[in-house]
Amino acid sequence: MEIHKILIILFITTYLAIIVLGLIFINYVLNIKLSLIDVITSFFNPLASIDSLPPVMFLVNDVIGLHILLRGYEVLHGYVWELITSIFVHANLAHLITNVVALLIVNYLVVGSIGPIPLRLYLLVFFISGIAANIATTFVMPYTTSLGASSCIFGLLAYVAITSIRVGGGYSLLLLLLTIFVISSLPIIGTPNILAHAVGVVVGLLIGLIVRRGKSVK
Secondary structure, eight states, X not given: OOHHHHHHHHHHHHHHHHHHHHHHIIIIISOOOOOHHXXXXXXXXXXXXXXXBOOHHHIIIIIXXXXXXXXXXXXXXXXXXXXXXXXXXXXXXXXXXXXXXXXXXXXXXXXXHTOOOOHXXXXXXXXXXXXXXXXXXXXXXXXXXXXOSHHHHHHHHHHHHHHHHHTTOOSHHHHHHHHHHHHHTSSSSSOOOHHHHHHXXXXXXXXXXXXXXXXXXX
């Protein structure tokens, strides 16, 4: 199975698992029976408060104590796994769908412009972009809650854009990257982490400038 499909499955599985875990906690540990509307609301928006309770996402993160969201002050106090887990967590269904569609589009652009990216290189760009963005967020905005794979996807798109230029494919993908960056900086779906997006772009560009396809990474 192609790596982008595996990542999409992880996105969806993580999203559903967090909600189900939170609902089970409410029902069997807190012994609170939720209405069907509350359950449906949780699946559409796990960051929405239900029945005077904290959002399902916060129950899983704070009360159950999994610490899957990125909070800089928590990372600095030892919860370093948030730098990775937060990549696979999404705020709501719209956020999830946006990143799934974005990953599919990036994969289409990859195949159409520079050909398939070797697995190790793909994962390198994806995770280094995301982790670097999360580290930057940790130190610059330590009290901000951040989540999602947008920085990773920006890293991949930036890598594809700069590699396309290097192989003579023109500047169209770079212009597309800049356009998407501007649009994604608008508060259309929640509050975007512009810093994380920018760091993802920079990391993707740097890897694209440094790595020689087929030589440095197989």
